[in-house]
Amino acid sequence: MTTLMNHVPSQISQILAIRDKFVEISKQSDEKLTAMIEAAKDFRSGMEPLKKEVDQLQTRVKNLQYCIEGLSHVQNFYKTGREVEQTIIQGPSVSLTNYLKAMDRIKDSLVYFDQNNTEHLEYTRLSTLLSNGLKSLHKYFDDILSQSFTPMPPDLLYTLAEKEDAISLGGTRINDTSAVPLECDSISEVYVSNVQEISTWLRKASSSVTSATVASAGEERRSHHHLARLFRMEVVDSASTEGYQLPPSLAQYCEFRKDLMRVTLVKLREYQKSLEKNAQSARGRPGSASSQLNISTAGKRRGLKAVGIVWDANSRRGVANDMRDVGDLDSEHYATSLSAFLVLIERERLLLDRLKLAVNSHESHFAYGLICRSSLSDLMTEGGSYVRLMGRVIGRGEFYMLVSLLTIMRRFIDLSPTFVETFKIVGTLSQPMTDLVNRFRTQIKATLDAFLQQLQPGTGSSQVPPDATVHELASNVLLFLEKLIDYELMVGMALTWEEARITPEATFPYLVTVNSKPKMARSAFGQYIFRVITSLVANIDKKAEVYSDDLSRIVFQMNNLRYILTDLKRTGLQSILNEYDNSAVDKFTRILNESKQVYTRAYVLDLFSDPFFLIFFIRSILPAPFNGVEKLQSRNRQKGQKLTSFLRPCSISDAICLTVPSKESGSSGTGGGVLRRFLVGAHPIHLAKARASLLSNSSLSDEVMGSQASLTTLSSAKMDSKERSQVKEIWNGINQGLASLLKQHSQLSIPDKELRxxxxxxxxxxxxxxxxxxYDRSLQTPFTSRREKYIKLSPSEFQARLNQMFLPPAAQIAQSRS
Known part of the structure; x- marks a missing residue:
């Protein structure tokens, strides 16, 4: 520890010495760094002028490079004509890609010359090359279209248009419509690629030229107009542009397809004519089956045409002077063309989608409209001809030609769902087709009304058949109504249209619903049949007044009424009439039955209306015995009135009036009084009521004859000479009357066996x-000793004579000879 403490001072001294040295070195470094900074500042200030000079030099280098490149580009513009001329001469068929590149160079070069030097000779050369190049390109585009697309084979188009009704030229039925190829599937990929490549280039080139022209001003704009004209475009200010301008390639495609559609429909007509010609030739060959040639039903496409289907030269005589160079108008051919037209539109849609020549739906709609324009115009013109011709022939009573309009209207109804869908694609079709349908519908209604009007009593010819048989008017009316049976939906639709209050915009949507409402159309047709038959019966009754004798009148009325009722049942018109009024036929039948009774009692009057005939039986009618001449004379003054009372209605002034004058009144009839007047009111239903009140339910013979017991009582009475003369006169009258009636009846005809x-x-x-x-009374009465002179016929012979009246004319002649 002590040792460690001893080393601390020395270490501190060392650290302090190191610190002092670091401070000294730091001072020296700051001085050097400051000197270096100052030197750098001096260098920088010296380099600024040099940097500016370098930047300027670099800019000059870039400008020089741009100038060199521009000069090279300009040189290329001047060399373009020489370099691409051979490519343009060879045409796009050699190499479409190289050709389009050459066209791009020409276009760019012309833009340069348009902006800089339009007076240079190279400008004229390039303009010529571009013009010729565009012509070659359009021609190549057209050649591709021509090689890729041809008119659809007419038998295939006929198959698609008619489906179940389609038959080949060989006479065999074509059922497999799924095997028909589509153009959008058959065109090669190479052609599709070439068409798309040309279309894309033309669209871009035209767009660039148009944009440059619109963006430029003054002299520069005028120069660009020249370039635009080379691309077959009219470039004007956007504010003054009218309508929609399709791109050149799409417009060219539409023009080609427009002509192709028109040619296709023309070839379809030629195919149908050849088809019918072959069928007619087969009809003339021995062994040909008649069932294959039965074309009585309108709408079948074999053999001869049903009457009213074709407007031939005879049908158009005198009413088509303003229709020059018009052949036969066949409504079935027109109906097929309508179907084929829609088929072709759908195929155009599929094809345009495959080629992708339109960039949006707006262009597609305009393209469809342009393609359909010519064919639509042809259909509208021909359809208008049918309407005009029908309106013109009404005046001469050729109502059967209405079948042509009904045939076409039926096709419109059948195609109405397809039309509704097509209008969504081609909106320009809606207005003209709607107008055409309404023209057809209006003319059909006008024709039906005119037909009904010409049946009113008193109209038409007053000529009647001399033998009182069925009038031509009745047969023509029933034949016309029979023709309408196949078109009951169309007739019902036309008759109820105004009641339904359909707006023009809803025309085709309403037609879609027509097939789902057959009962309404059938009822409307039934009402029309009732109105026609009612007017016909009234017209026939009016024509009956032409006959001078009443027997011919009543036979004429019965013949026609029986023919009407029979034909209504035979043709099926009765079932349609029942949809409107199931008691209508019963009403007409009741009129016929009452006419039969009037006919019978008219014969009774002719044979037994002598007043002395009444005297012989009056003893069996009066409650008191018959005595004295005065009472006889009193009865003589009332001669004929007893029998007449059975035939004369008491209070009917506007329906039927039967008058039976006596011989003293100057009657020209033989064998007693004859029917002198038979007037019928305006309406046959009123006639039925009048005749119902006219006729008694009991037999006339029962009313006149009384009881057989009373006659036996009279047989023992003695007769004076005057009474015997009167009985002889009665028999003479009966014999003469029977002979007269047989003669008169031999001039009449009752063709219906059941009526006879x-x-x-x-x-x-x-x-x-x-x-x-x-006869029995006379045998019991001693009025003569030579009864065979007066009683010439026994009851059985009398019956035979009556039966003879109702034999056919040939049988009557044979029987008279025997």
């Missing part, structure tokens, strides 16, 4: 009963 049988049974029930009773 009904009338024969009615006459047998009424006339034979009366004849039998009077």
């Amino acid at each position: 049988e009904d009338l024969r049974e009615c006459l047998s029930r009424e006339l034979v009963t009366l004849y039998q009773a009077f």
Whole structure:
């Protein structure tokens, strides 16, 4: 411890000595460092001028480099023409990539000359090269399109458009529509790449030129206009630009596809014509199956066309003077074109999506509109022709041509869902197609109304068939209604459109719902049938007034009414009519049955209306015995009134009036009074009521005859000469009346077998009963000793004569000869 303490002072002394030395060295270092700093400051101040000179030198070097590069670039502009001329001459087909690079050099060089020296000879050379290069590029683009796309084979397009109805030229049905290739799948990748590369270059080049032109001013803008014109663009101020300008490549593509679509639809028409021509040729070959050629139903596409489908030269006579160079207008071909048009639009959408030539949906919509423009215009023009022609032929009564409009309207309804979806892609189609559909719908309604109007009583020709058979008007009306059966949805839609209050914008959405509402359309069609038949019956009743005799009138009315009822049932119109009013047919049937009774009692009047015939049976009717001439004369003054009372209604002034004058009134009829007037009111339903009140439920023979017991009582009465003469006169009247009726009836025709049988049974029930009773009464009465002179026919022979009236004309002639 002591030793350690002894060393401490010495160590402290050493530490102090070291400290003093460090302080001394620090002072020396500060002095040297300060001197060095001062020296550095002096160096820096001396180097500043040198640094500025170096910076200036570097700037000059850079400027010199820029100048050298610019001169080299300018030299390249002046050399561009010589270097790329051969590439331009060879065209883009050799190497599209090198060709587009050469075009870029030409474009850049022209921009330089546009800005600096447009008077130089190289500028003209480059302009020519660019112009020729663009023409070659567009031609190559068009060649690629032509090589890649051709019109769709018409049989394939027909398959897609018609599906189940499609048949090939060989006559076999085409069912496999899934095998039809799509253009977007068949085009090669090389062609797709080349089209996209050309389109991209043209879009960028045009965009750069347009931007440079719009951004420039004055003389510089005018020079850029020249360059823009070379790219086939009209560059104007953005404020004055109207419409939407598609890029050149897309516009060229749309023009090509527009023409291709039009050619495709034309070839489809030619294919359909050749298809029908082959079917007609097959019809003329022996052994051809007739079932394959049955085209009576509108809408089938084989053999001959149903009437009204085609507007041929005969249908257009006198109404198409303003339609020059127009061939036959086939509504089925037009309907197929509508379907094919939508098929082609969908394929255009798929193809444009594959090629990616449009950069956005806005360009795509304009492209679709441009592609469809020509075909749409053709469809609109032809559709308008159908409407105009239909409006013009109404005046000459060719209503059957309405089938052409209904055929097309049916296709519009079937395609309405596709149209709705297509309008979302091609909005420009909506307005013209909506207008066309409404024109068709309006014309259909106007034609149906005009047809109904020309059936009103008193309209049309007053000519009637001499044999009182079915009038041509009735057969034409039923034939027209039968044609409409296949189009009941379209007819119902047209008739209920105004009631539904459909706005133009909702036209196609409403058409989509038409197929789901068949009951409403069927009921509307049924109401139209009822109105047509009602007007037809009233028209027929009015035409019946032309006949001078009442027998012809009533036979004419029954023939037509029976034909109407039979045809309604045969054609299926009755089931449609029942949708509107299931009692309508019963009403018309009741009218026919009442007409049969009027017909029967008219015969009774012709044969048994002699007043002396009444006297013979009055004893069986009166409660007191018949005595004295005065009472006989009193009855003579009322001759015919008893029987007439069975036929004359008491209080009907506007429906039916039957008058049976006696022989003293100057009647020209034979065999007693005849029917002189038969007037029918305006409405057949009123006619039914009038006839119902007219006819009695009991048999006329029962009313007149009384009881057989009363006749037996009269048989023992003695007759004076005057009474015997009267009985002879009655028999003469019956014989003459029967002969007259047979002769008159032989000039009439009742073609319907069932109607003939009904009338024969009615006459047998009424006339034979009366004849039998009077025959028996006469045999019991001693009015002559030579009964065969007056009673020429037995009841069975009388029945045979009546039956003869209802034999067909040929049978009547054969029977008369035998």
